[in-house]
Amino acid sequence: MIEPKYKRIILKLSGEALAGDKGFGIEENTIVSIAKEIKKIQEMNVQVAVVVGGGNFWRGRSSEGMDRATSDYMGMLGTTINALGLQDALEKIGVVTRVQTAIEMRQVAEPYIRRRAIRHLEKGRVVIFAAGSGNPFFSTDTTAALRAAEIEAEVILLAKKGVDGVYDSDPCKNTNAKKFEKLKYIDILNLGLGIMDSTATSLCMDNKIPLIVFGIDNPENIAKIIYGEKIGTQVREE
Numbered sequence: 001m002i003e004p005k006y007k008r009i010i011l012k013l014s015g016e017a018l019a020g021d022k023g024f025g026i027e028e029n030t031i032v033s034i035a036k037e038i039k040k041i042q043e044m045n046v047q048v049a050v051v052v053g054g055g056n057f058w059r060g061r062s063s064e065g066m067d068r069a070t071s072d073y074m075g076m077l078g079t080t081i082n083a084l085g086l087q088d089a090l091e092k093i094g095v096v097t098r099v100q101t102a103i104e105m106r107q108v109a110e111p112y113i114r115r116r117a118i119r120h121l122e123k124g125r126v127v128i129f130a131a132g133s134g135n136p137f138f139s140t141d142t143t144a145a146l147r148a149a150e151i152e153a154e155v156i157l158l159a160k161k162g163v164d165g166v167y168d169s170d171p172c173k174n175t176n177a178k179k180f181e182k183l184k185y186i187d188i189l190n191l192g193l194g195i196m197d198s199t200a201t202s203l204c205m206d207n208k209i210p211l212i213v214f215g216i217d218n219p220e221n222i223a224k225i226i227y228g229e230k231i232g233t234q235v236r237e238e
Contacts (some may be wrong), residue, residue: 005228007119008047010153012144015056016161018082024056026085027144035089037219038126041226042095046182047121049151050128051144054078054133060136072136076103079140082132090126097126104133111145114150114183121151141200156204156211157225158196164215165233166195174204183235185211195235204235211235 020027025209027171040104042048047220057078060071083099090097099109110116113127120127133143141158163171164179171177172231179185185205188195195213214221215233221231 002227004041004046004226006154007045008151008153009041009049009226010144010148010151010156011048011050011222012141012156012158013050013052013082013086013216014081014140014161015053015059017159018052018085018140019056026056026082027221031085031089032093033219034216034222035085035086035093035095037222038090038128039093039095040223042124042126044223044226044227045124047124048126049117049121049147049153050086050112050126050149051140052079052128052130053140054080054082055163057081062169069136072138073103076131076134079132080105080109081127086128095126096124097128099128099130099238101131101203102129103131105198117147117235118151139197139200141196145200145203145207145209149203153209156209157222158211159216159218159222160195160213164217164231165181165191166193166213166235168193171173171193180233181230183233184237188235195233208237 018031054075055165058075060075063071085097087097100112101109102112104111117127129147132140143159166180167177169177185201189202212232225231
């Protein structure tokens with residue numbers, strides 16, 4: 001049996017990844033297929049934590065005329081909807097799961113407590129981090145970097161819909177766009193690559209957290225990466 005390359009990971013799922021072809025809300029077949037892949041790697045004794053976005057319901061930074069902090073809090077509630085949906089899909093296939101939110105809502109989830117999250121992972125439970133970092137003006141990419149540092153994850157798997165890695169320009173608009181196989185975090189900042197915001201990039205760089213950017217249109221890519229296959233774009237400080 002092939003040994004997994006990583007023992008503890010953060011999987012960052014955008015809201016769009018859960019919307020599937022619908023483009024809005026949660027597409028049931030999509031979330032079930034992602035849940036099955038998470039179960040597959042969890043059964044390989046890989047400790048899995050998930051950070052979910054909320055762009056399939058509300059994207060704070062794109063609102064017009066609304067107070068930005070209020071808009072961001074609305075987005076945090078969207079991430080919680082996604083987290084509960086993913087939890088339901090996982091538990092229906094036998095995966096014990098905990099949702100932890102950065103904003104307390106005890107009736108539906110645990111509050112985020114670092115030591116408790118680590119203990120859940122050690123017991124083989126999948127932990128889903130929702131409500132971002134609990135602070136407006138910070139993206140869920142930054143949350144993924146922050147939680148990865150806090151729980152000492154070995155890698156962040158950054159799942160992207162409609163693209164299979166990092167390119168020097170938008171591959172949907174430029175057929176000659178060049179895909180990067182490897183990058184350093186400073187390259188993302190210097191080249192202005194929009195794969196994640198500068199705060200998240202800097203946090204990963206400062207804490208030397210490897211990042212793999214890959215396409216989630218084929219959810220099986222998650223397990224392939226855990227097995228060590230070279231998929232997507234690897235970002236690390238070497």
